[in-house]
Amino acid sequence: MTVTIKDIASVTGVSYSTVSKALNDSPLVKEVTKRKILEVAKEMGYEPNLAAKQLVRKKTEVVGLIWPTIERIVLATLVTNITQAFKDTRYSMILSIDPMDTAMETFRKFQVDGMIIFEDDHSKVNEEITMPFVSYGVSGKKHANHPVIDANHEASMMKAVEHLVKLGHKHIAYxxxxxxKDQLQLEKYQGYKKAMKEHSLEPFIKEVETEGLDWFDGYSAVKTLLEEQERPTAIIGGSYDISGGILRALQEQNVEVPKDISLISYDNIPQMANMEIPMTCIGVPVDVLAQEIVESVLHRIEAPEKEATVKKLAPTLVERETCGKANR
Structure with missing residues (x-):
């Protein structure tokens, strides 16, 4: 049987309105009375009527997350961290991996207070969205008229190349x-080329096109690269999954890492430490990224701003066992 505010009022001997005020932490109720009411409510198993609260506040305290997939480990890890970050707030999150139009229609039905949108092309973001939202992607596009959380892929590549150059590497492949057309992936490649140019180095003669972002894509691409007469002394992998495939291909060809070829991976997630050889990685730590995304969307909800804001985050390089000095 559902316990109501009137039931609590009957047991405590106070008015219905006093119970209501106490449950809402009103300063109009004496502390001793408030404590008694809260104790009785807990003992009776009272649960607040969320629908009624939402009606009064005109808020659901729910945020919708539009995500491309949870199949890739990195994205699944980021979603998990975003969910965890919401636990420290009064908001809840619902996830959709449907196309944007479908997801937004679902969120309208749920009357979410705001949205987080993962979008590699901001031109696809509907400019008619009226609810508060932020996107995770690449900033600097003229059509980005909303808050953007940018993980700064270019800065990541700059740091990765700089780290390898300090170890004496000149033949660095990406x-x-x-x-x-994925702007997130293109910025990594462009950042790599820019970094090589700043260090007066030429991009490695053989471009390593993985044609995808999965483990097998990295594995296949590097197996082909190793058939070339000239080999790099270091490789920067574009993602956790790609780098896992690269590492396995190198091992199968009896290429010692890092003695023969050093390896750095994009994506700063805890799983990097548990690879066959603990992987040196670059990127914004996934927990930091998740916290920034959540804080930004909640700020947008609670203090709406019309103008676009961009937050470029600072990547961190984590040294482990896959990088060493150049052997030539």
């Missing part, structure tokens, strides 16, 4: 998705 393995990732090159022929794509």
């Amino acid at each position: 393995a990732g998705l090159l022929q794509t």
Whole structure:
């Protein structure tokens, strides 16, 4: 049987309105009375009527997250961290991996207070969205008229190349998705080329196009690369999954890591430490990224701003066992 505010009022001997005020932590109720009411409510198993609260506040305290997939380990890890970050707030999160139009229609039905949108092309973001939202992607696009959380892929590549150059590497290859409209992936490749130029180095003669972001894509691309007469002394992998495939391909060809070829991976997630060889990685730590996304959307909900804001985050390089000094 559902316990109501009137039931609590009957047991405590106070008015219905006093119980209501106490449950809402009103300063109009004496502390001793408030404590008694809260103790009785807990003993009776009272649960607040969320629908009624939402009606009064005109808020659901729910945020919708539009995500491309949870199949890739990195994205699943980020979603998990975003969910965890919401636990420290009064908000809850619902996830949709449907196309954007379908997801937004679902969120309208749930009357969410705001949205987080993962979008590699901001031109796809509907400019008619009226609810508060932020997106995770690449900033600097003229059509981005909303808050953007940018993980700063270019700065990541700059740090990765700089780290390898300090170890004496000159023949540095980048393995990732090159022929794509995905702005997140393109910025990594462009950042790599920019970094090589700043260090007066030429991009490695053989471009390593993975044609995808999965483990097998990295594995296949690097197996092909190893058939070339000239090999790099270091490889930067474009993602956790790609780098896992690269590492296995190198091992199968009896290429010692890092003695023969050093390896750095994009994506700063805890799983990097548990690879066959603990992987040196670059990127914004996934827990930091999740916290920034959640704080930004809640700020947008609670203090709406019309103008676009961009937050470029600072990547961190974590040294482990896959990088060493150049052997030539």
